[in-house]
Amino acid sequence: MxxxxxxxxxxxxxxxxxxxxxxxxxxxxxxxxxxxxxxxxxxxxxxxxxxxxxxxxxxxxxxxxxxxxxxxxGEPVARILGHKEFWGLELQLSADTLVPRPDTETVVELTLEHLQAGGALARPLRIADLGTGSGAILLALLSELPQAFGVGTDINTAALTTARENARALGLDDRAALVACSYASALAPPFDLIVSNPPYIPSTDIADLAVEVRAHDPLRALDGGRDGLDAYRALIPQAASLLRPGGAVIVEVGQGQSDDVAGLMSETGLASDSSATKADLGGIPRAVMGLKKRP
Missing domain, CATH: 1.10.8.10 (Ubiquitin-associated (UBA) domain)
Structure with missing residues (x-):
């Protein structure tokens, strides 16, 4: 050409x-x-x-x-450009981070709707984003919640470097801390909100993903184990122990996983039902919320 x-x-x-x-x-x-x-x-x-x-x-x-x-x-345009817009924020990408997708904005939307319903949008809040990657969810929330402080965790230190650069570029680094650990294993309570977009693709389905995903997104951020639920089994109990009474955990889920993830939340004592979900533009339940009951 x-x-x-x-x-x-x-x-x-x-x-x-x-x-x-x-x-x-x-x-x-x-x-x-x-x-x-x-x-x-x-x-x-x-x-x-x-x-x-x-x-x-x-x-x-x-x-x-x-x-x-x-x-x-098959390389995604966002990878070629080196950046991607998410929630109106331009985020730098690296080989160690997922390309943020519009479906993930449902986590931000459900979180803000929950806070607005409780009159908490302007309150000081402590937020954790487990498996933060590029920092997309955490930084989107901090951009909307001027009194909030957030902690992003990731087991991949290179991903944390990318998240740190994004926080700095957006002027949010004074309200964001980044910690290398598996989900919430190094965090101490209390938190008002815990959010996450964990790996949720069943291992046997990885080969059938579009080439833009399977060949370019980091496998660790995609592979959710045999049934796609391994990450939720690890992070939901951690989140339940870290939340304040009345606090919420909100996670992204794959197609057909919302009921199973809500069930895992219920098993740890978090209140979750069909009303605590948010569908993506295709009508698929994509974000699921669990609430820690007050005494």
Missing amino acids: TESIAGASIDSARRAVAARLADAGLDSPELDARLLVGHALQLDLTGLVMHGQRQLSDEEAQRLDALVQRRLA
């Missing part, structure tokens, strides 16, 4: 890239093309519009072609 776009205008190159991605059957080829062209030329949307008739140099064409080849091989 390099020869065909060298000397072409930016607009023509973008259309050529979009057509190539569409022919490969990739979703959202026009958006992907705009992002890849912008990244290759270091131009935002305004820059692409303003300079649409400028011709690409041979070097720019080669750089763009290399990015397109990566996308055609």
Whole structure:
């Protein structure tokens, strides 16, 4: 493709890239093309519009072609760009972190709805995000809760480095602490809220995931064991012991797992029922909440 776009205008190159991605059957080829062209030329949307008739140099064409080849091989655009927007926040990614997905925003939504119902949005709160990865959930909540302090944990220290950089870039590092441990094993009570997007894909299903996921997201952040519930069996009892009375644990779950996770919460004494869930845009229950009963 390099020869065909060298000397072409930016607009023509973008259309050529979009057509190539569409022919490969990739979703959202026009958006992907705009992002890849912008990244290759270091131009935002305004820059692409303003300079649409400028011709690409041979070097720019080669750089763009290399990015397109990566996308055609199944690498997600967010990985190629090195960042992803989540809850309106731009987060840097690394090989040790998941790409944040819109489904995970249901955890943030359910948490904020719970706090609003209890009149606690403006209160000082202590939050833990177990398996924080890029820090997506923790930083989204801190951006909405100016009186809150959060602790993010991850067993992968490289992921914590990425989360720390994101907190610093967003000006939230003074209210975020990051701890290397398995889920909540190194934390001490009390917490008002505990959130998590743990690995929940059954081990035997990993091979059937889209290449964007199975080949590029860290396996440790995907593999939930034989039935996908291993992480919940570990973190829910930990969360129950750390929560204040009246506190909540809110977790993301996979398709068909909401009842099982609610059952695990009930076994540890947390109150959870069908009303304590939040569905994603596809109508799948995606976030599940358990409440620690007051004496």
